[in-house]
Amino acid sequence: MQTQTPLSLADLRSEIDRIDEAMHRLLMERSAIIDRLVQVKRTAGAESGSAFRPAREADMMRRLVERHDGLLPLDTVESIWRVIIATFTYVQAPYSVHADLAVGEPAMRDSARFHFGFTVPFVPHMGARGVIDAVKGSKGDLGLIAAVAPGSGDPWWTALEAEGAPKIIARLPFVERADHPAGLPVFVVSHPIDDAAVREVRVYSLRVTGWSAAAGRGIPAFAEVVVAPDDALDGAALLASLPPGHAVDEVIAALTEAGAGVRAVAEVGSHAAIHKVGAET
Numbered sequence: 145m146q147t148q149t150p151l152s153l154a155d156l157r158s159e160i161d162r163i164d165e166a167m168h169r170l171l172m173e174r175s176a177i178i179d180r181l182v183q184v185k186r187t188a189g190a191e192s193g194s195a196f197r198p199a200r201e202a203d204m205m206r207r208l209v210e211r212h213d214g215l216l217p218l219d220t221v222e223s224i225w226r227v228i229i230a231t232f233t234y235v236q237a238p239y240s241v242h243a244d245l246a247v248g249e250p251a252m253r254d255s256a257r258f259h260f261g262f263t264v265p266f267v268p269h270m271g272a273r274g275v276i277d278a279v280k281g282s283k284g285d286l287g288l289i290a291a292v293a294p295g296s297g298d299p300w301w302t303a304l305e306a307e308g309a310p311k312i313i314a315r316l317p318f319v320e321r322a323d324h325p326a327g328l329p330v331f332v333v334s335h336p337i338d339d340a341a342v343r344e345v346r347v348y349s350l351r352v353t354g355w356s357a358a359a360g361r362g363i364p365a366f367a368e369v370v371v372a373p374d375d376a377l378d379g380a381a382l383l384a385s386l387p388p389g390h391a392v393d394e395v396i397a398a399l400t401e402a403g404a405g406v407r408a409v410a411e412v413g414s415h416a417a418i419h420k421v422g423a424e425t
């Protein structure tokens with residue numbers, strides 16, 4: 145039997161240097177491909193204000209998480225790839241990330257930095273409407289707004305209702321898990337991206353009259369709903385996310401059945417299906 149001579153520390157360090165150099169060279173090779181991709185997108189007229197392609201990114205992040213194995217924590221690989229992809233998006237067409245910190249600064253800042261890194265400029269706002277206005281006035285900036293009930297009670301999503309207004313185009317993290325280091329669920333808002341939009345989960349703004357606890361309980365379990373009650377008008381504004389295979393009519397019927405009335409409905413965006421994996425072992 146042949147015995148292997150253990151490698152010395154210096155030998156192992158030169159192996160690490162070889163791998164580091166190879167990874168760096170691969171990243172430089174990736175940037176040359178991105179250069180060619182920009183030309184192809186330009187020729188195909190597939191350029192828009194932002195180079196962010198949520199369907200492609202959701203798919204890449206899912207595959208990364210699925211193939212990952214070994215000692216390196218998943219959080220680390222995921223954050224490395226987020227920085228790679230977000231930065232290559234930035235070098236194609238510079239953009240800023242506007243974030244609503246009203247939900248709590250540390251969680252939102254962590255989400256922005258985890259998903260977009262430090263090269264993409266980060267612009268803090270206090271309130272979701274400021275984020276939406278900034279996106280609206282930009283060429284291709286992205287907005288981050290927490291997908292949780294607004295502490296202010298302001299139904300910010302009504303600002304997405306008009307045709308041509310910004311829309312929800314993604315939800316982060318792309319792959320959810322219980323112990324995610326930047327696990328705050330966040331909507332990404334941008335100018336409407338039409339053909340590039342991924343329409344697995346559809347998001348609707350509903351204006352409801354006769355809002356009550358019973359109406360709240362009547363919302364079907366498949367719908368993920370954020371509620372901003374409006375006591376003065378005995379109503380509520382709802383932001384409802386519907387998974388593949390469900391229609392907004394089902395939510396309207398359930399609300400009506402529970403004694404509420406729906407006086408307006410508008411689609412305010414869509415995103416990739418929520419992909420959940422178990423906690424790391």
Ligand SMILES: O=C(O)C(=O)C[C@]1(C(=O)O)C=C[C@@H](O)C=C1
Nearest residue numbers: 195196197198200201229232233
């Ligand atoms: O595939 C694209 O369209 C790209 O622009 C490339 C790339 C990437 O770096 O892999 C960057 C931005 C997109 O959001 C998706 C992927």
